[in-house]
Amino acid sequence: SYDLTQPPSVSVSPGQTASITCSGDKLGDKYACWYQQKPGQSPVLVIYQDTKRPSGIPERFSGSNSGNTATLTISGTQAMDEADYYCQAWDSSSVVFGGGTKLTVL
Amino acid sequence: QVQLVESGGGVVQPGRSLRLSCAASGFTFSNYGMHWVRQAPGKGLEWVAVISYDGSHKYYADSVKGRFTLSRDNSKNTLYVQMNSLRAEDTAVYYCAKPQAAGILFYSFDIWGQGTMVTVSS
Numbered sequence: 319s320y321d322l323t324q325p326p327s328v329s330v331s332p333g334q335t336a337s338i339t340c341s342g343d344k345l346g347d348k349y350a351c352w353y354q355q356k357p358g359q360s361p362v363l364v365i366y367q368d369t370k371r372p373s374g375i376p377e378r379f380s381g382s383n384s385g386n387t388a389t390l391t392i393s394g395t396q397a398m399d400e401a402d403y404y405c406q407a408w409d410s411s412s413v414v415f416g417g418g419t420k421l422t423v424l
Numbered sequence: 425q426v427q428l429v430e431s432g433g434g435v436v437q438p439g440r441s442l443r444l445s446c447a448a449s450g451f452t453f454s455n456y457g458m459h460w461v462r463q464a465p466g467k468g469l470e471w472v473a474v475i476s477y478d479g480s481h482k483y484y485a486d487s488v489k490g491r492f493t494l495s496r497d498n499s500k501n502t503l504y505v506q507m508n509s510l511r512a513e514d515t516a517v518y519y520c521a522k523p524q525a526a527g528i529l530f531y532s533f534d535i536w537g538q539g540t541m542v543t544v545s546s
Contacts, residue, residue: 360537406469418468
């Protein structure tokens, strides 16, 4: 089975840049996407097709994907960005999620 | 607006069955494959299964294969999952999720329901 690995936690100061990685074998050959999930809420798509932002997602969210690693970058991080973030990829018969990263803004 | 509403969760004993529903509105349900994703308490997201737009293709995670069955009624804009032989490890919030693009079975999910809690306990 295909696995995606994320760091369990990332900390960032307000206004700084946060980077969350997602690693998988030849992940760059697939599309990756990212979800934000706040406590008690359903996940929200923040990046799809590696780099694209859905409408309504702030420009400070960006993504990249190359080699074995996809990265979610939050520029000028705000307190409201504190949440769990999950990467996702898929193949011809299944969907895979990373284990999730808790982003703390302190 | 585009909306997914799950129902049918509850407390069930190990080995028993439960059927969850997901009512869709605001988009052409019959054009989209649909997924179930679950989240155990305090844990991450786990993909469960997908059904194609017409119900002809279904794929399941190994953890539920042979126990869970997806179906859909396009006349009622509703997705179902029949869960049999439930185990304690099936305890989770179950979400239905819509892919961004019609006609593509595996893609990113732009719409999620609010989830329904399933607790498997004696």
